[in-house]
Amino acid sequence: MSVQIEIPNSPRKEKVTNWEKYGWLYMRISGPLLIVLIFTHVFVNLFTGEGIKQIDFAFVAGKWADPFWQWWDVSMLWLALIHGTLGMRTIINDYTEKPKLRTGLVGTLWSVSGALILLGTLVVFTFDPCPATADPNLLPSFCEAIASN
Amino acid sequence: MSVVPAGTLYRGKVGMWSWVLHRVSGVAIFFFLLVHVLDTALVRVSPEAYDIVIQSYKTPIIGLAELGLVGAILFHGLNGVRIILVDFWSKGTRYQNAMFWIVLVLAVGITAYFTPGHLERILEF
Numbered sequence: 001m002s003v004q005i006e007i008p009n010s011p012r013k014e015k016v017t018n019w020e021k022y023g024w025l026y027m028r029i030s031g032p033l034l035i036v037l038i039f040t041h042v043f044v045n046l047f048t049g050e051g052i053k054q055i056d057f058a059f060v061a062g063k064w065a066d067p068f069w070q071w072w073d074v075s076m077l078w079l080a081l082i083h084g085t086l087g088m089r090t091i092i093n094d095y096t097e098k099p100k101l102r103t104g105l106v107g108t109l110w111s112v113s114g115a116l117i118l119l120g121t122l123v124v125f126t127f128d129p130c131p132a133t134a135d136p137n138l139l140p141s142f143c144e145a146i147a148s149n
Numbered sequence: 150m151s152v153v154p155a156g157t158l159y160r161g162k163v164g165m166w167s168w169v170l171h172r173v174s175g176v177a178i179f180f181f182l183l184v185h186v187l188d189t190a191l192v193r194v195s196p197e198a199y200d201i202v203i204q205s206y207k208t209p210i211i212g213l214a215e216l217g218l219v220g221a222i223l224f225h226g227l228n229g230v231r232i233i234l235v236d237f238w239s240k241g242t243r244y245q246n247a248m249f250w251i252v253l254v255l256a257v258g259i260t261a262y263f264t265p266g267h268l269e270r271i272l273e274f
């Protein structure tokens with residue numbers, strides 16, 4: 001018994017939106033953008049200066065004082081999490097056989113990713129570089145000028 | 150009935166192993182990113198909370214895992230470009246094998262170049 005497979009390049013018959021195609025395209029458009037965003041992110045934070053040793057609250061505050069890095073990080077957050085979620089969805093679809101399990105896992109996946117996208121975006125845009133109650137030694141140097149005013 | 154595939158673009162050889170590596174690296178980066186958004190979110194708790202948790206990224210064991218992450222992101226990103234070229238470039242399938250080895254050499258090479266400096270920083274800690 002052989003399996004019938006439709007001719008690969010036959011045109012699609014359904015008239016509804018082809019979400020699978022847009023998902024496939026999204027992987028290929030976000031990919032090159034993510035190369036620029038993530039490779040730069042890792043280069044700046046891990047390869048240059050003191051590398052991993054320089055990372056602390058003051059370092060983050062220094063970067064997010066500039067809207068450029070705020071938008072950089074938020075773009076990276078959205079593009080990477082949606083890309084990763086679509087990729088994980090493909091993998092779940094490959095390995096689950098029971099429809100209920102599949103729907104449950106994919107639903108959980110999108111909920112977790114959605115929550116993290118929301119959280120990450122709020123963190124960047126509600127960030128306070130100079131919290132009043134914090135130890136001044138942990139804060140970026142520009143907080144002193146603000147405090148002495 | 151046994152079928153012995155001679156190997157196609159996607160089955161056996163480079164096509165299959167690049168797919169396995171791409172899948173494993175993608176999953177690893179995804180789970181890292183879930184944790185990474187949470188650890189970054191600690192800047193909204195307090196500078197103390199953020200700094201204490203980020204200390205752990207500077208220890209030898211997690212430091213070694215960071216080398217794995219750098220290798221994974223390099224491989225996944227560069228191999229992603231290879232996949233896109235196979236899909237959209239008319240000569241992509243002809244050069245997919247050569248492109249895989251270029252991807253591997255670049256990913257291993259850049260990771261190796263980064264390793265000594267990083268090891269120095271995490272081991273002196």
Ligand code: HEM
Binds near residue numbers: 045073190
């Ligand atoms: C070990 C390597 C890494 C280190 C040390 C690191 C460090 C940091 C630091 C210090 C921040 C705070 C803001 C900033 O500096 O821009 C940050 C934010 C961020 N990183 Fe990384 N990062 C690493 C790898 C990655 C990778 C591989 C990805 C992508 C998959 C990534 C995605 C992000 C995102 C999306 C944010 C913003 C989070 C938010 O909006 O709350 N990072 N990272």
Ligand code: HEM
Binds near residue numbers: 084171176
């Ligand atoms: C650095 C830039 C990146 C590039 C160029 C890239 C490229 C790609 C491409 C072209 C695919 C194949 C999609 C398909 O076959 O339909 C893919 C799959 C995938 N990517 Fe990425 N990606 C990048 C970053 C990331 C990040 C940051 C994550 C995690 C958050 C991720 C997770 C995945 C996963 C889980 C898959 C599915 C693998 C599979 O189906 O076997 N990728 N990526």
